[in-house]
Amino acid sequence: MTPFQKAIKKQLSDCTTADKITCKANGNVEVRRSYFYRMGGSAEKFAANIANVVAMCGFPFAVQGVDEWAAWPKTSYFCAVISPTH
Numbered sequence: 001m002t003p004f005q006k007a008i009k010k011q012l013s014d015c016t017t018a019d020k021i022t023c024k025a026n027g028n029v030e031v032r033r034s035y036f037y038r039m040g041g042s043a044e045k046f047a048a049n050i051a052n053v054v055a056m057c058g059f060p061f062a063v064q065g066v067d068e069w070a071a072w073p074k075t076s077y078f079c080a081v082i083s084p085t086h
Contacts, residue, residue, distance in 0.1 A: 001023050002023075002027055002084075004027065004029075004059050004061075004084045005023040005027065005029055007057045007059060008029045008054055008057060008059070008061075008082055009021050009023060009029060011053060011054060011056060011057050012029075012031060012050070012053060012054070015053045015056075016031070016049075016050065016053055017033070018031045018032060018033050018050075019032050019033050019034050019077070020032045027083065027084055028081055028082060028083045028084075029081075029082040030079060030080070030081050030082075031050055031079065031080045031082065032068075032077045032078070032079050033046060033077060033078050034075045034076065034077050035076055035077070035078060036076070041078065042065070042067070042078070043065035043066050043067040043078045043079065043080075044065045045065075046065055046078035046079075046080055047063045047064060047065030047078075047080040048063075048065075050063055050080040050082065051063045051080075054082055059084060060084065060085045060086070061082050061083065061084055061085060062082075062083050062085050063080050063081070063082050063083075064080070064081045064083075065078065065079070065080055066078075066079040066080075066081060067079075
């Protein structure tokens, strides 16, 4: 785990209600939150909220929002992929 990933994971663990925070081998951090109904939410809004929390770490980064929709009975997720920028 890189220093970037450690800092991001700690900040997110302390400040969000994400279902899962995963550090990937390519240096990215993936944050997932499940949903059954969107209730006005979107992957872009979730990514923007995550970006606000991650900004406190002081690392340069980029965030991409992904909607991982799945038909019932499987679980759907909003996913934010955080990647370091140089």
